[in-house]
Amino acid sequence: MNKYFITCPRGLEQVTANDINQYLEKKYKIDKGGVAFEASQDAMYRINLYSRTGMYVLKELCSFNASNDKTLYKICKNFKWSKLIDVNQTFSLKSKINSSFFKNSNFTTLKIKDAIVDSIKNELGDRPSIDKHNPDVRIFIMINHSKVKLYLDTTGKPLFRRGYRTKIHKAALNETMAAGLVLLSDWNKKDDFYDIMCGSGTIAIEAALIAYNIPPGILRDFYAFQKFSDYNPTLWKSILEEAKKNINFDNPVQINGSDLIKKNIHLALDSIGKLNLEDKIRFSVKDFNDFSPRNKKGTIIINPPYGERIGEQFNLNQLYKKLGDKFKTDCAGHDVFVFTGNLSLIKKIGLRSKRKIILKNGTIDCRLVYYPIQSGSFQ
Ligand SMILES: C[S@@+](CC[C@H](N)C(=O)[O-])C[C@H]1O[C@@H](n2cnc3c(N)ncnc32)[C@H](O)[C@@H]1O
Incomplete structure (x- = not known):
């Protein structure tokens, strides 16, 4: 040890x-x-x-x-x-x-x-x-x-560099943070999953890796420990084989990502092509204002623009207010999580949150805010 x-x-x-x-x-x-x-x-x-x-x-x-x-x-x-x-x-x-x-x-x-x-x-x-x-x-x-x-x-390139990204969306979330948001949400891997402002799709892709038990390092071809003098290639090979065997596509879960901008959806599609997950995540171009969930229960995790790398072009106060309206009117029965680095914009959502989790995205102080949306119970 x-x-x-x-x-x-x-x-x-x-x-x-x-x-x-x-x-x-x-x-x-x-x-x-x-x-x-x-x-x-x-x-x-x-x-x-x-x-x-x-x-x-x-x-x-x-x-x-x-x-x-x-x-x-x-x-x-x-x-x-x-x-x-x-x-x-x-x-x-x-x-x-x-x-x-x-x-x-x-x-x-x-x-x-x-x-x-x-x-x-x-x-x-x-x-x-x-x-x-x-x-x-x-x-x-x-x-x-x-x-x-x-x-x-023992790692080499940091573990967030999963290898599924080709070009990078300028406000893309780090893969590690995206996976962290999904794990923090306690999503049960059965009910529908949505990111309705998905950009290059990182949160939905990490949700799929979790739901199908795909190791995040599946595309990686090298770790620093492979250069160590005590490297055991037989052991490593057997761990990799076992990991591949344990991938489970029997899960009938629905994972969805949508974004206003077509170019972003192309990035997401490129990434799932690399992971062979084309038929496992539904990506589409859609304004969140036109979104309505397919079923009565589900989890929605979004990372709206907050003016740090993108967002200046959107009217952010309006956008956050509209998000709150959307959740309130159309998303009853869903666990909604909003990840943002702009703490004053959270208030514009206008819903009562159950939990605010403090996270650091690089140097930016962020919050993952949890809104359990139940019909008739919000203010
Ligand atoms: C911070 S980025 C999300 C980045 C994403 N998490 C990723 O890892 O690539 C916010 C996204 O919200 C999208 N967006 C802005 N307004 C929207 C709207 N009305 N409907 C849907 N998406 C919208 C933007 O196009 C942008 O891709």
Whole structure:
């Protein structure tokens, strides 16, 4: 068993923990921006393949206290880096530093880089190079006050890069966040699912991956752990085969996405083509004002424009008011969730919410607001 930390968007820590818990033998620990856990190699491979809301799965290399550069350099240099990084390999460093002892994070990162390079040079007589874009080995540094933790990235490209997108809608949601919204909604994977402002379809696509038990990493062809010296290709192959066998298309659920703009629907269709889900999600061009649900029950999750990347062209106050009217008049029996980064626009919806979940979309403070719509009960 090794110690790991899986990073995720702020606000999705508990969802991430619940999602990976089935692969763990011991209790996880939630932290800001991720979840710490212990896992076998088998579980680490599975978490990379199956985590819907994680970004990077990081293997803890060492953990120590330091409150000045000299101690930091000395302890880092004493670590056996030559076992991890060969002189012919490249590496990169990524850091998250929140410490009054290490105020200049660029300088601190450089110090640790020097310690790694000097350690390898002492051991092997030569040094590896830095490659910021496509390194063989990625080291993550996390410093909180005097607590320093160094991690080895087992993931590579972040897990949100599922590989189904061709071109990107300029306000597209990160896949990890979209999956997080679906998981937070507690959708039962049976009742109809709608995103009636779907843009490039991310939320509906993630809902389909969940409903059919398709691992989010299904299209991915590489993880960083495949370059590790202890990589077990037989084990990895069997995990992949098992994952493919467990995909279940018997679920008769209806998943729908619609958007006002045709170009966006083309992006969504391109993506589901890559996933072979053409007959599993119905995408169409439609104004939400013309929407009415097909059945008496269902879940609607939307991410309306909120003026950050798009939205300036829409009259947002009007748009949010009309959304509230639509839910009130046509969506009784449905669980409606609105994800937005504009907190004052939420009020324009004019319905009483049952829950507001705080989430960070990059640097934007967002809310997922839950409106259970019951006929006659709204104000
Ligand atoms: C923030 S984007 C959604 C992005 C989407 N979640 C994704 O991942 O690609 C908001 C979307 O609302 C759509 N929209 C704006 N007004 C609309 C309307 N009246 N009816 C349907 N869609 C609308 C826009 O075209 C835009 O694609």
